[in-house]
Amino acid sequence: MQVHVGDVLRFTGRTVGTPEHHATVLEVLGRNGEPPYRVRYEDGHETEIYPGPGCLVENRPDHMAGAPRPHR
Template sequence: MKAMVGDRIIVQSRHLDEPQRDGEIIEVHGPDGAPPYVVRWSEDGHTALLFPGPDAQISGHTPEKVIHHRGKAWHANVVLTEEDGHTVAEASLNTGSHVLHGRGEAQRNPADQDVPEIGDELAAARALVELSKRLVETTAADISAIEGQPIHLTG
């Protein structure tokens, strides 16, 4: 079995009443694409080291829309740009019915050591907090539309 980062792996159920599992390969530890793989499972987002058996299949890179027997997969994306100690993160989340955005920034103090990863982490965290707030606001608006009255959610 050979795979690349970004490929999907599908593991067939061993029992009739269990759904198949699928996930994205996020790390390949074997030589030339061989197992083991670190997989992010679609149903819950957890990651695990996988030594696939004969019930597993690799299916190329992640398609735009993944069809699941159970559950859904929402994909968030964070794009980072950095210039002269100033980092900007743009986060987006596509829920299928909404595309939400968040922005975060980080500025390095000129007296501090230049460690770009720290700016990336802080800007991304701020963008994801903003994205989370927008998701809560969207949820409140959706509930308000159903209930016919203003709804306030905290989150």
């Protein structure tokens, strides 16, 4: 999984009735766009995560053709 700052991570519900939630990538802490990521959820909560298998990436259009931004 490779993401860029500004991309959105979609977490799908793993059980019936569990709502999908989203987080915006604030910082890529791994190398070459890999985890961990610092993200902000819809409710404003910020944390560092290693996304699991139920996570989908919505890349920003301006990142689709470019290389991942470097980590800190």
